[in-house]
Amino acid sequence: xxxxxxxxxxxxxxxxxxxxxxxxxxxxxxxxxxxxxxxxxxxxxxxxxxxxxxxxxxxxxxxxxxxxxxxxxxxxxxxxxxxxxxxxxxxxxxxxxxxxxxxxxxxxxxxxxxxxxxxxxxxxxxxxxxxxxxxxxxxxxxxxxxxxxxxxxxxxxxxxxxxxxxxxxxxxxxxxxxxxxxxxxxxxxxxxxxxxxx
Numbered sequence: 423x424x425x426x427x428x429x430x431x432x433x434x435x436x437x438x439x440x441x442x443x444x445x446x447x448x449x450x451x452x453x454x455x456x457x458x459x460x461x462x463x464x465x466x467x468x469x470x471x472x473x474x475x476x477x478x479x480x481x482x483x484x485x486x487x488x489x490x491x492x493x494x495x496x497x498x499x500x501x502x503x504x505x506x507x508x509x510x511x512x513x514x515x516x517x518x519x520x521x522x523x524x525x526x527x528x529x530x531x532x533x534x535x536x537x538x539x540x541x542x543x544x545x546x547x548x549x550x551x552x553x554x555x556x557x558x559x560x561x562x563x564x565x566x567x568x569x570x571x572x573x574x575x576x577x578x579x580x581x582x583x584x585x586x587x588x589x590x591x592x593x594x595x596x597x598x599x600x601x602x603x604x605x606x607x608x609x610x611x612x613x614x615x616x617x618x619x620x
Contacts (some may be wrong), residue, residue, distance in 0.1 A: 431458035432499035434618075437528060438463045438484060441507035443547060444477035445604045447484065450502065453611045459499065459618075464488045466512060466527045478506045491527045495535035500618040503532075505547030505568075505604060513555040524555040532556065536597075544614045546601035554578040564595040566602045 434454050438447075454461050465486045467473050472487040490512075495501060503509050512528035523529075532552055535541055536559050545553070547568045553560040554574050561579035566589045572582050583590045591606040592599070592613055599617055601610030 429458050430460060431619075433460045433462050433497065434500045434502060435462050435464050435488075435493065435495070435498040436502045436504055437490065437509070437512060437531075437549075437552070438465050438475060438486060438504050439508035439511040440475045441511065442475065442477050442482075442484075442504045443506035443508075443604050444479055444482040446505050446546060446607055447477060447482055449607050449611065450504075454615070457615055459615075462488060462498075464490050464493055464531075466490050475508075489527075490531045493531070495531065495538045495541055498541065500542040500544060500614060501535050502544040502614070503546070503549035503552055505545075505549050507548060509549045509552035513552055526555065528552060529555045533559065540597075542597050542599060542614065542617045544599045544601070544610065546607070546610055547603045550575050550580065550600065553580070563598055564593060565598065565600040566590045566593045567600060568603050 450461055463484055463486045467489045472485055474483055474485045476483045513524060513526050515524055515526040533556055535543055548571055550567045557578040564581045564583050566583055567575050575582055583593050589602050592601050592609050599614050
């Protein structure tokens with residue numbers, strides 16, 4: 423996706439699958455190019471050259487040609503896990519084995535990304551679901567998320583940060599930037615941009 427800025431600062435990789443949050447998708451495509459970053463959508467393509475995914479409301483779709491197994495997290499200035507139900511779909515594994523950690527390609531990519539020095543990872547709304555597939559990545563991390571996955575995040579070892587009777591709008595814990603839901607997308611993107619520009 424082309425940038426609207428004359429100077430390209432780098433690429434932001436966005437993990438995506440069907441049933442993604444369409445408001446987040448629209449804003450990522452506007453905001454990050456305006457600030458000099460190319461947005462590249464990445465997914466597991468199931469041995470296809472490309473796949474087209476539709477959003478939650480079937481009003482937006484994206485055709486992805488970048489296979490998550492083939493990319494190096496270090497090629498990006500930041501990684502974002504889009505909200506909606508996309509990350510639940512990306513943690514699907516065909517043949518789970520008793521006692522074996524999740525082997526889904528997107529989970530393997532997330533492990534590499536989390537261990538890439540200096541790389542910032544952003545999650546919003548339901549997208550911490552992908553972290554829940556590899557609990558060691560979430561253990562003792564301070565985060566925020568959609569209220570209806572708080573139990574999943576806590577069961578995976580994450581510590582949900584509160585502001586009164588609701589989860590915080592946004593939170594930064596080291597290289598992990600989390601947002602509560604699409605209603606805080608502007609705050610989330612601004613914080614994420616500031617973090618990757620450090």
